[in-house]
Amino acid sequence: MADFPPPASGLKLDHVEIDLETRRLVTLDRLVPPGEVLTVMGDSGSGKSSLLDFVAGFLAPAFRARGRIWLDGVEITSLPPQERKVGLMFQAPLLFPHMSVGENLLFGLDRSKDQDRGQRRTLAEDALRDVGLAGFFDRDPATLSGGQQTRVALMRLLLAEPGALLLDEPFSSLDQTRRADLRNLVFSKAREKGLPILLVTHDPDDAEAAGGAMVRL
Amino acid sequence: MTRQPALLQRALPTAVILLLIAGPVCLGLAGTLLPAFGYLPALGGSVLSLDPFRAVLSEPGIGLSLALSLGTGLAATAISLAIVALFTAAWFETRVFKAMTRFLSPLLSVPHAAAAIGLAFVIAPSGLIVRLLSPWATGFDRPPDLLIIHDPLGLTMTAGLIAKEVPFLFLMTLAALPQTEARRHLRIAANLGYGRMAGFFKVALPQIYPQIRLPVLAVLAYSTSVVDVARILGPTTPAPLAPRIIDWMADADPALRLQASAGAVLQLLLSVGAILIWRFGEILCSRIARSGRSSGRRYSRDAAMRQMAAVPVGLLIAAMVAALAALALWSLTAGWWFPQAFPTALTLRHWAGLFPGGSHLVGDTLLIALPAAVVAIALIVWQLELWTRTGPRRRHAAFRNLMFLPLLVPQISFLFGLQVLFLVAGWDGTYVAVALTHLVFVLPYVFLALSDPWDHLDPRLAKVAATLGASQNRILWSIRLPMLLRPLMVAAAIGFAVSIGQYLPTLMIGAGRIATITTESVALASGGSRSVAAVYAMLQLMLPLLGFVLASVVPAIAFRHRLALRLQR
Numbered sequence: 106m107a108d109f110p111p112p113a114s115g116l117k118l119d120h121v122e123i124d125l126e127t128r129r130l131v132t133l134d135r136l137v138p139p140g141e142v143l144t145v146m147g148d149s150g151s152g153k154s155s156l157l158d159f160v161a162g163f164l165a166p167a168f169r170a171r172g173r174i175w176l177d178g179v180e181i182t183s184l185p186p187q188e189r190k191v192g193l194m195f196q197a198p199l200l201f202p203h204m205s206v207g208e209n210l211l212f213g214l215d216r217s218k219d220q221d222r223g224q225r226r227t228l229a230e231d232a233l234r235d236v237g238l239a240g241f242f243d244r245d246p247a248t249l250s251g252g253q254q255t256r257v258a259l260m261r262l263l264l265a266e267p268g269a270l271l272l273d274e275p276f277s278s279l280d281q282t283r284r285a286d287l288r289n290l291v292f293s294k295a296r297e298k299g300l301p302i303l304l305v306t307h308d309p310d311d312a313e314a315a316g317g318a319m320v321r322l
Numbered sequence: 323m324t325r326q327p328a329l330l331q332r333a334l335p336t337a338v339i340l341l342l343i344a345g346p347v348c349l350g351l352a353g354t355l356l357p358a359f360g361y362l363p364a365l366g367g368s369v370l371s372l373d374p375f376r377a378v379l380s381e382p383g384i385g386l387s388l389a390l391s392l393g394t395g396l397a398a399t400a401i402s403l404a405i406v407a408l409f410t411a412a413w414f415e416t417r418v419f420k421a422m423t424r425f426l427s428p429l430l431s432v433p434h435a436a437a438a439i440g441l442a443f444v445i446a447p448s449g450l451i452v453r454l455l456s457p458w459a460t461g462f463d464r465p466p467d468l469l470i471i472h473d474p475l476g477l478t479m480t481a482g483l484i485a486k487e488v489p490f491l492f493l494m495t496l497a498a499l500p501q502t503e504a505r506r507h508l509r510i511a512a513n514l515g516y517g518r519m520a521g522f523f524k525v526a527l528p529q530i531y532p533q534i535r536l537p538v539l540a541v542l543a544y545s546t547s548v549v550d551v552a553r554i555l556g557p558t559t560p561a562p563l564a565p566r567i568i569d570w571m572a573d574a575d576p577a578l579r580l581q582a583s584a585g586a587v588l589q590l591l592l593s594v595g596a597i598l599i600w601r602f603g604e605i606l607c608s609r610i611a612r613s614g615r616s617s618g619r620r621y622s623r624d625a626a627m628r629q630m631a632a633v634p635v636g637l638l639i640a641a642m643v644a645a646l647a648a649l650a651l652w653s654l655t656a657g658w659w660f661p662q663a664f665p666t667a668l669t670l671r672h673w674a675g676l677f678p679g680g681s682h683l684v685g686d687t688l689l690i691a692l693p694a695a696v697v698a699i700a701l702i703v704w705q706l707e708l709w710t711r712t713g714p715r716r717r718h719a720a721f722r723n724l725m726f727l728p729l730l731v732p733q734i735s736f737l738f739g740l741q742v743l744f745l746v747a748g749w750d751g752t753y754v755a756v757a758l759t760h761l762v763f764v765l766p767y768v769f770l771a772l773s774d775p776w777d778h779l780d781p782r783l784a785k786v787a788a789t790l791g792a793s794q795n796r797i798l799w800s801i802r803l804p805m806l807l808r809p810l811m812v813a814a815a816i817g818f819a820v821s822i823g824q825y826l827p828t829l830m831i832g833a834g835r836i837a838t839i840t841t842e843s844v845a846l847a848s849g850g851s852r853s854v855a856a857v858y859a860m861l862q863l864m865l866p867l868l869g870f871v872l873a874s875v876v877p878a879i880a881f882r883h884r885l886a887l888r889l890q891r
Contacts, residue, residue: 163785166713186788193789195782202886203804212800213790247885258786265790 113178114139116160116191116269116301121172123155123164131156131322134172137269137301142292142315144304147322153305156322157271160303161193162186176268192267194275194291198254200246206233206257207242213261232260236290252283259291263298270295272304276311288314332712335705339765340724342701346740346762347728351590353739357583362742374584377577383560388592391562394476395546395596398483400603403538405484405634406491411522412624412631414499414508423496425639429489431816431870432642433823435840436862438482438554439847439855440645443652445478446471448660450648456661465660472558479556483548485638485645487541491534497774498533502526519628520621524614539597540729546596547589547732550825550840554847563589564734568829571738583738590735597730646863652856672853676861680842684861687822687838689753691865694760695817698768699810705769706776707798710784722773725766737830744831751835759827764817771816775809776802805887807880811873819866839865 111117116137123131130152137143147153158164160174163186173182181189200209210229220228226242233241236256246254255275262270272291276284288311295302304315312319356362360371378384413419429437444450448465456462471478499505504526511521552565560566567585570578652658653672655665676684709718728736740759744750779802787797803810828841843858881887 161785161789163788186785187791187793189789190791191789193785195786197782199780199782199786201783201787201801201805203807203881203884205883212787212792215791245883245885261790267789271789 111175111178111180112136114299115141115177116143116303117175118160119173119175121156121159121174122170123152123159124169125152125155125167130168131159133320135318135320137303137317139299139301140296142295142302142304142317144306144312144315144317144319145322146307146309146312146319147305148307151322153322154273157193157273157303157305160189161191161271162189190266190268191271192262192265192269193271194255194258194262194273196274196277198246198251198258200249200254200257200261202247204246205242206238206244206246206249209246209257209261210242210264213264215264215266228264232264233257236260251279252287255279255287256290259287259294263294267300270300270302272302272306274306274308274311277306277308284310285314292316332708335701335708336721339701339705342758343728343762343765344724346759347731347736349743350736350738350740351731353742354583354586354590354735355739357580357739357742358587359584360580362580362583374580375588377581378584378588381566384563387560387563387566388588390476390557390560391546391564391589391592392596392599394480394483394556394562395542395548395593396599398480398487398545399538399542399600401480402484402487402491402541405488405638406495407523407527408519408631409492409635410495411519411527412628414518414522414526415505418632422635422639423492426489426492426635428867428870429486429639429642430493431819431866432486432646433819433825433840433862433866434482434486434548435550435554435823435825435844435847436649436859437486437642437645438551439843439859440649441478441482441485441641442471442554442847443648443852443856444641444644450644450663453661453663462661471555474557474559476557476562479552479562482551482555483545485642486551487545488635488638491537491541494534494537495530497770498530499526501533502529504529515620515622517621517624519624519631520619523611528608528611536723536726536730539600540726542596542600543593543730543732546593547734549734549829550844553844563592564732567734567738568826571830586732586735586738589732593732593735649856649859649863652852653860655853672851672857675854676857680839680858683837683839683842683858684865686753686836687840687865690757690760690828690836690838691818691821694757694764694821695768695814697757698761698764698817699772699814701765702768702772702813703803703810706773707802710776710802711794718773722769725769728762729766733826734830737826741830741833745833750831751833753836756828756831756836757821759831760821760824763824763827764820767820768813768817771813772806772809775806779805808873808877808887811876812870815866815869815873818869822862822865 111119118133118135121131121133122129133156135143145153145156155164155168159168159170162184164170173180175181176190181191200206201212204212207226207229210232211225214225214228230239230242233239236259238253238256241249241253241257246257249257270291275291276287279287292302292315302315304311306312358374360369360373409422413422442449447468447470452460452462452465460466507525507529508521511525512518516524547564549564549568552562556562556565563585567582567589570582570585651665654668654670656667656669656671658665737759741750744755749755783801783805784797787801792800822838823840825840825844828836828838832841839858839861843855843862846855846858878888
């Protein structure tokens with residue numbers, strides 16, 4: 106049974122069960138408090154990605170899921186992906202290739218605020234400076250290194266002001282040294298903004314660096 | 323969970339597209355069938371009878387006409403397929419293959435009529451080849467009295483069809499290859515010691531053929547019922563069935579209209595018969611192939627055979643290049659007496675002669691082709707986007723097969739009835755009617771061109787955009803469509819080229835009131851000035867070419883600062 110009242114902050118996975126045909130892939134009942142990381146480890150095919158798809162709202166109809174998801178006291182289980190406010194990072198940075206670095210950031214920046222063009226651009230440039238990419242606004246994303254692209258992808262996500270982060274092995278495409286840098290960057294940003302993180306990985310280093318609770322699928 | 327659109331909204335684009343494709347074909351067939359049995363109240367026929375069929379079958383030389391249609395169609399299809407299969411077997415994944423791909427792709431956009439006119443200029447007794455050899459080798463100082471064009475067996479017509487169908491089947495094969503495991507299986511076969519060609523025929527072709535079968539049958543249906551190529555290159559005494567039907571239709575005698583519709587039904591039966599014969603051939607070939615597959619013979623030394631497999635494709639490309647050169651020369655020639663290999667003087671007179679008379683032909687051509695291409699793109703994007711939003715693409719395969727419907731039914735068999743229906747509705751000879759009829763043929767090609775690139779777009783990009791709060795419509799307009807700019811432009815250019823190439827739909831639904839550069843060039847090719855015919859044939863080439871140039875230039879400019887998109891093909 107669900108806990109009532111639901112926690113007023115953090116990401117609550119409330120008796121989540123995901124099945125593919127007759128196979129149970131995921132059973133999870135956890136609260137991820139703000140600024141903390143829940144690491145989910147498992148081999149490929151273990152349902153790690155289905156869990157993220159379920160939380161983000163992309164679960165394919167072939168899967169059957171039960172349970173509820175609460176974010177900061179609001180149930181998001183049946184909201185469309187656009188309204189869930191959970192930011193998703195994949196293995197690849199997935200910057201939109203037809204937009205400049207700055208346009209990618211502006212795509213993430215919420216439009217409903219009354220900001221004029223100049224203010225929006227300033228916010229995007231500040232975000233770039235924040236991750237050591239000052240002056241990259243007009244660059245073509247394809248000319249950036251993998252680590253730089255991942256940093257842009259992170260800032261694009263944060264500018265959309267999510268309430269939680271879902272990370273799908275976001276560091277696996279990077280080499281060892283960059284991986285540690287970026288991991289620290291992502292975790293410190295999330296902590297700074299008080300975002301709960303759901304991290305899916307098969308890399309034990311990721312799990313160790315995350316420092317939070319860990320479950321195995 | 324993604325919100326599912328309401329059922330009506332979900333089914334609407336599919337319904338509209340299928341209505342636009344199957345509607346004209348089915349209604350048209352019905353409109354052909356009734357008059358074929360003597361029922362056409364507008365012309366006073368209200369009693370069902372077999373008289374129209376009797377009239378067709380008592381036409382002089384009708385047996386020969388039927389045999390010509392069947393024979394040239396089957397031969398053109400079988401030879402085209404053999405050329406493509408042998409060439410792919412011999413040269414797949416080589417530099418030669420890549421080079422040929424680059425040559426064959428643009429040939430696809432050359433309309434049938436223009437290709438046929440150009441070929442006629444090359445191989446006619448007074449054509450480029452004889453001129454180049456005369457008088458030093460042949461001794462001719464006047465064109466020899468040989469029946470090369472319009473030869474009674476239809477050999478030239480068959481060659482003309484092959485020249486156009488090889489590029490089509492080749493590109494269909496190219497599109498089918500990545501959808502199979504052929505590439506890896508060929509490596510396994512090579513590793514087991516099989517020669518390139520043996521490996522292809524034993525391992526890859528059985529996987530590829532089912533994928534290209536509908537295009538092959540479309541080629542067969544087209545070749546057995548072609549009108550424009552038959553008029554330009556085909557026999558005349560008697561002509562194959564399809565052009566004879568057009569003659570009966572154009573006759574002032576109303577009884578001949580009933581006979582024409584009976585002819586159109588007969589044409590349908592003939593094309594279905596050709597497909598049945600083809601099916602029988604398929605069974606026979608697969609029997610033979612099956613025993614060959616387990617023989618264990620490697621045929622590992624196939625160098626000579628591979629060289630030979632390149633010959634037909636090389637010849638074909640040479641012939642088409644010569645044909646285009648001949649068209650260009652004839653459109654510019656001021657005087658070109660036999661046996662000179664080159665015009666004595668060049669002039670722009672024939673081109674200038676386009677104005678003002680011919681400019682409305684160009685205008686009408688564009689007025690039909692542009693809306694047809696734009697509407698087709700909009701409808702297909704609507705359909706593909708809906709599939710993307712509703713998730714799994716169950717209906718995709720069935721939808722794709724239905725797209726081939728208008729390509730598998732002989733055009734003449736349903737256009738005849740459609741013409742009657744438009745006449746009854748008072749729409750005959752209007753731009754809308756002609757454009758709607760073109761759309762029947764434009765939609766399938768636009769779908770074929772766009773669905774693969776659409777499906778190959780990384781779905782994670784849309785997921786990222788959605789989690790950033792972008793609505794479905796915003797994802798469509800600012801992610802999917804801009805990223806697909808190049809395939810969208812190419813699909814539009816293909817649709818535009820398909821519309822421009824339409825001869826029979828324009829001729830029949832235009833009802834003589836709407837003419838395009840294609841109907842005009844076919845009319846001029848039989849009789850009339852060679853140079854003026856060449857000008858219109860050149861226009862038929864240049865307008866689609868312009869479309870393809872735009873399709874490569876616009877994305878190149880739009881993405882000039884976007885490396886990832888500039889490098890994509």
